[in-house]
Amino acid sequence: MKKNCFLLSVGLLLCSLQTYAGETDRFIRSLKGSAATAYQADGAVAPAYIKVIRKWNGDVCDVRVVNTGSVPVRLKEVVVGSVGKVLPSSTPFYAEGFQMLTQTAGTLEKPVTLGNYTDVGHYKIPQPAGYLAVYNLLRLYPAGDAELLLGYTSSNRFVGRFYLSADTIKAAIDLENLELAPGKEFKLEELMLLRGSNGNLLLDRFADRIHHFHPRLEFKQPPTGWCSWYCFGPKVTAQNIYDNLDYIKNNLPALKYIQIDDGYQPHMGDWLEVGNSFGGNVQQVLHTIREKGFEPAIWVAPFICDSNSTIYKTHKDWLVKDAAGKPLRSDDVSFGGWRMKPWYVLDGTNPAVQQHLEKLFRTMRNDWGVTYFKLDANFWGAIHGGYFYDKNATRVEAYRRGMTAILKGSRDAFILGCNHPLWPSLGLVHGSRSSMDINRSWSVFERSGRENLYRSWQNGRLWWNDPDCLVLTGDMPDNEFNFHAALIYATGGMLLSGDDLTKISPERLNILRKAVPPTAHAAAFTNTGFEVGQINTVAGKQVVLLNWQSSPKKLTVKLDKPCEVLDYWTGKSLGRHNGSFTLELDGHDGKVLTLK
Structure with missing residues (x-):
């Protein structure tokens, strides 16, 4: 009797595993076998003469849209493929956002936002009714079976995304209502579909394919340094910088880059003008950093300006426009900004803006001596809902053209992307912020920690991850600081201290010393x-x-x-x-x- 029970149990187990395997296989067959559909700007299915040509070559799918008719058509999007009622609604998943502050986990039935700022809620990026829109990468974990990885391996022109509901998954590409002329075609972004039991190996293959389209912007080692923001904020003084610089020189010279954060500029957009900070002479502070043997680093938000800036007052023609042809207020279509708002957006498709960005960063690199740029608010460079100088350009192209100009001007300096459109930054940044801003509280240590670890696979593959600053001063208990330090160490990425180091204890200083240099390998x-x-x-x-x-x-x-x-x-x-x-x-x- 026991033998029969054992055989019955084994049989049920095998049956269960076959069921799960069948679900995964059916998912792959369904996605590859489903019809691709193009949609017009008004949401209707495109005419029959708009052909979506899909070609699966093993794990990757090449997609083109061709107008075989005699009249132009404005296209909203293409649904590359869809799968319905194959995976249970309880299937766990992880997905990326369009911009770096959005990540989603949970299950298909009950998605969980990892951070505070979502693409749809905070940044107001539209999504279809009844679906959650996620972007770039979708990892599915069917119970009792191998992982499924779906991802877009390129981001040259269009935004790739996935629509999720409890029972349906769609792979879609946003065409932004661009006009497709007769006899012309749009080459879309490549889609990859992988299955395997080892998630790390799947991510290796995925990253290798991304390199085919976007070779990694190399920088030998993840940078180490110190940042003024988390101890002094926008009211930082020259003396604050000098005090910490002297302390670092005497106690931890391995912190190579000394970063001046937001607050030195008089207005958003006027990065070369003199503000009240540092006695009106930020260049002297940067020169002193260099003079003492360290590398000057600075915060810049190159794609935005405010209404009181010189850029806004003298170059409204440089800005992304609204439907009436006026400069687009960011709060009309998205988040308005966090200081000196609402922000306006420099149009990366405008050659004059490209020249401005190249000149700005050449001046900061050559004349100011800056060798590290933290680029913030980069999302706005790829803002949705606006009209560009180049009528045929997408928001991805606007951002990438602006970033290309920045790279020309900054030469060999390290470029960190922050609050940036994630996949459009491929091949254009040396480092990528992988979590929300740090704060000295357990809830933030926990939340940002998960964000960092979900993205740790990117470190050393796509760029160096920036898990944000290691902070070791404050009134929190030792165990929570130990957790934070261990987690930052586990990311293997960049390591910047965010403390007023003149106030750090010997015990915490020892942890900071042991954290440098970072391992360059994520756990x-x-x-x-x-x-x-x-x-x-x-x-x-x-x-x-x-x-x-x-x-x-x-x-x-x-x-x-x-x-x-x-x-x-x-x-x-x-x-x-x-x-x-x-x-x-x-x-x-x-x-x-x-x-x-």
Whole structure:
């Protein structure tokens, strides 16, 4: 009887696995076999003479839209393929946003926003009724089966997205109501569909294909440095900079880049004009940074200006327009801005704007000596709902043309994208912010931490990730700072201190010292619980442990061979272990261990 029960259990298990495998296979067959449909600007299906030509070549799909008729047609979008009622509504997923502040997880039935700022809610990017629009990359985790990865491997002209509901997934490409003339075609972005049990290997293949269209903008090592924003904000003074510069020189000279953040400019857009900050002489502060042996870094928001700026008053012809031909107020179609709002947007398709951007960054690079630019508010360079100087250009092209001009002017300087359209930045930035702004609170440590870890695969593959600053001063308990430090270390990306270092304790300074230089390799976690991750470095193997819950928790590390386990921050030995090692962490605590 027991034997029969065992066989029955095995049979049920095999049947269950076959069912799940069948769902995954049916998803792939359905997507590849579904019809592609083009839609006109008014939302109606395009005429029959508008042909969508799809060509699957293994894992990738080439898509073109051709007008075989005799009259032009304005096209809203193309649905490349769709899958309905194949995966259960309980299927977990992860998806990217159009701009860097949006990420989504949860299940198809109950999506969960990871951050505070969504494409549809905060940035007001339209989406179809009844669907959630996500962008660039969609990872599906069917129960009991391999992962499915759908992603757009290029972002040269059009925005690739996915529409999700509880029972349907659509792959779509936004054509922005562009006119397709008779006999002409639009070449759309390439879609990739992968299936496999090892998510890291899928992401390797995905990144390799992205490099085919957008070779990575190389920078040898992830930068390290110090940022003024999280200790002094827009009221930073020259003395604040000098005090921290002297401290860094004496205590931690490995923090190479000294970044002056938002606040030095008189108005948004007037980056070369003199404001009240630094006694009206930001150039002298930058010169002093260089004089003391460090690299000057500065914050710039190149695509925006406010109504009191010289740019707005003298060059309204440089700005993206609204339907009436007037400069587009960003709050009419999107988020208006966080200071000196509403913002207006420089039009990257305008040759005069391209010349302006190239000259601006050449001046800052050559005359001001800046070797690192933090570019913020880059989303506005790809704003929706506006009209460009080049009537045939998309918002992706507007952004990429502006960024190309910036790269020409900045020469060999490091370029960090922040609050940027994520995929349109491929091949145009050395570094990419991978989370919302940091703040000294557990809720932000937790939320931004998950954002960073979901994107850690991008580090060293597409660019260097910027997990935002490591902050180690304040009134929070040690365990929460330990969690934050361990998580930032696990990202393997850029490392900037965000503290007034003249006030840091010796114990926290030691953690900061041990965090530099970053490993340049993100920790590989076993699942999206992000509790146990491993990093292979030149010094050997390290393990990152993270306890996300408020109560103590035991975490176990499997060991390949007998080794001594040491606390990386303190160097304290935790004994010699064989087979596995278990450590109980306090609530909201984190550890970095070295296996020796």
